[in-house]
Amino acid sequence: METPLKAPNVSALLSENAQRRGDERACTILGNGHDETDVMTHGSLDLEARAVAARLQRSVRAGERALILATDNAHFIRAFMACQHAGVVAVPVAPPLPLRQPRKAATLQAIAADCGARVVLTGSTTALREPLRDLAPDLAALEWIDVDTVPIEEAADHRAPRVGPEDLSFLQYTSGSTSLPKGVMVSHRALLRNEEMFSAVMGTTSDDVIVSWLPLFHDMGLIGKVLHSAYLGTHLVLMPPGAFVQRPARWLRALTRYRGTVSGAPNFAYDMCVRRIPEEDRDEFDLSSWRVAFSGAEPIRPATFDAFVRAYTRHGLAPRAMQAAYGLAEITLIATGGFSSEVPVTLDADRAALRAGRVAAGGDHPLISVGRPRAGRGVLIVDPDTRNTCEEGAVGEIWLTGPDVPLGYWQRPEDTRETFEAYTADTGEGPFLRTGDLGALHQGELYITGRHKDLVIVDGRNHYPHDIEAVAEAAHPWLRPGFSAAFPVERDGREQVVVVVAEVLRPVHTRRPGSEAASAPAPSLADIRRAVLTAVAADHDIRLHDVHLVVPSSVPRTSSGKIQRRACRAAYENGELIPAQEPRARALEGIS
Incomplete structure (x- = not known):
């Protein structure tokens, strides 16, 4: 039997945080990676989002779509939360930068047309509308609202819509390489159940401090950082991705300064912290508060984990903090991950067996576990061609079930049936989500071996x-x-x-x-x-x-x-x- 949802929707979470923790920090923005350029309390964030929601409600009805196109983290957060208060479906998109690449602008315009966006929420500093008039004229012709110029007094005009758990919170467009990205329909129920799963997997609480530099238009930054901090009612510290890329030390410096406890990033970020921060510059770091350092979103290399731990253990990093996670937009965010031992579980796999389609111990090819399936998460390994279930240790496609599976792809019924409504051929079990990822279960641990299409x-x-x-x-x-x-x-x-x-x-x-x-x-x-x-x-x-x-x-x-x-x-x-x-x-x- 399912436990009750923490709240019926994201808007209710924001209101509860404002009532209980109104004067506490919700988000600190480090605009250049160091200086505090914006600070939002739970109370001010809720009020500012309601003001923008009231402005939004003049142009868009509940259930309609609004594009979020902002280069400033504070503007993005206010825009996204305004959509939640207005009952409008948020559509986060990556700014088409640099503008000299017309393909990015064309993709953005195609997304706007695909979802039927009525309005673009942005900030006065983004300044993309004029440059897009030639590259994406249909997009530039939509109504644009600068969220940072909406007077706070307009919050009094906000009228709360009726939004239930099955209604859409946002569309998460997947990164398309050769075709138009697909919009994953994330309901409030799926989102809140995934936040519940994330909290259980990572052991997060309202006492945590989350630090991030990840882009907010992607699931790991949006769901794993911004919305998870709202789910917990805790403090989030953000810097732009560019600030980290220019100087990786800024990430570790922010963790030290704010006593960050939860922060994660793709594998390459940990590698950059080893390669690009000289040993003599590391003495300023105190990473003893960093309790959960998770890696995901791209293949995780055990050698990177080992190198990062060797580099930063003497600066307070606990080896147990390092955790591998597995997820994808089609499961909202996180599928598996978290703690099952004092250190990440690894397997020295036999190379010949792996090339033959099996995960077996006794070799020298390191694999890192992405965790054991938690309560509420079904994981099945299936032959992608026959759709028959695989035995323990056999490599196959990873199929998932759970209460956090999104509703499918926006206006793509055939793709939805193929991906979100799969049934096994031998047992008739289903429906499952087909991930397209290859992996195996070995002694209860899930190991990812690659993408089926890339094999x-x-x-x-x-x-x-x-x-x-x-x-x-x-x-x-x-x-x-x-x-x-x-x-x-x-x-x-x-x-x-x-x-x-x-x-x-x-x-x-x-x-x-x-x-x-x-x-x-x-x-x-x-x-x-x-x-x-x-x-x-x-x-x-x-x-x-x-x-x-x-x-x-x-x-x-x-x-x-x-x-x-x-x-x-x-x-x-x-x-x-x-x-x-x-x-x-x-x-x-x-x-x-």
Whole structure:
């Protein structure tokens, strides 16, 4: 029997927080990654959101859609919460930056048309409407509301709509690589049940302090940080993604300054904190308050966890804080994760068994568990072709059930049936959510092995792109970690040859003037290619068709930072990737 929901909708959560904790901080904005540029209490956030909701209600009825297009975190939060108070379906979208890329503006306009948006909620500092008049004229023609210019007095005009648990809270558009993104319909029930699951998995409470730099237009930043802090009624500290990317130390500095207890990010962020923060600059950090440091949203590499723990244990980080999580927009956010032991559970898997489609111990290929299924979460491993259930240890597609499954894709009934209403062929169980991810259950722990669509099969053996990428990147220090793509290409009618595209970048430790590393001769591109070919052949027993070395920022990524392998393959085959130049001792600086 299901437990009662904590609240019927997000609006009720905001009102309760305002009543119980009105003068306490709800959100602190670090506009440049350090200075407090905006502070919202639970009371002020509720009041400001009601004022914008009242303005919104003049133009839009409950159930209609409003695009949220804001580059400022404070404006985004006020806009999103205003939608909740107005009963309007929020549609968070990534700002189409840089504006010199028309494709991003075209995607944004297509999303607005797909959801039938009536209005755009933004901020006066975003300043995108005029530039979009040529790139996305239909979008620019909508009504735009600057949330930061709405007088607080308008809150008196707000009228609370009737919003039930089954009504939509927002549409979460997935990152599309080759087609229009699909809008996942997240109801208030699904959202609140997932927040309940997140709290149970991570052990969060109202005493926590959440720190984040993740973009708010994606599920991990929006649901895992902004809405989770509202669910708990706790304090959230935010900085822009760019502030972290420019200086990763700002993240750890904010955790130290505000005694942050919960913070998570994709794998690459932990790697950046190891590579780009010199040891002599780490003494200012006190990470002893950081109780939950979770990783998700992209493949999690055990080596990254190990390196991060080694680097920051002496600065107060508890190894037990490191946790792997698994989730996707189609399950609202989190599927599994959390604590099952004092340290993350890892498995040294047998490589031959893994390539044959099984997860078995006794090898040297490290896998990290993303947790055990919790109460309320059904996890089934299914053969994606036959739809028969798999036995323990067999790799198959991960199918999920739970009260937090969204309602499907917006106006896509066939895609909804295929993804959200799956039934097993052998037992007839269902409906399940098909994730498209491959994994296995081993001794009760869930291990992710890759994406079904990205799987590379050579001579009947399975190879996972992120494993090939990890080996390639480790083969030479001049390859940029986390910025490579492995994919198959067709030759002679067979899709059996593999290409690795990798970004070439001078290592950070060689950039310090006067150091021995800085004066060392730069390698040739041929040296780098040879190192990758040798490493991949030794580790995977395959000969790469090509190692294509490119300049930084060439490998396509989604706005949430995930590698777009199919888009990279298309760019490779169309000759659109910019080749790297021969390295020089002082070249390729400024990015890492």
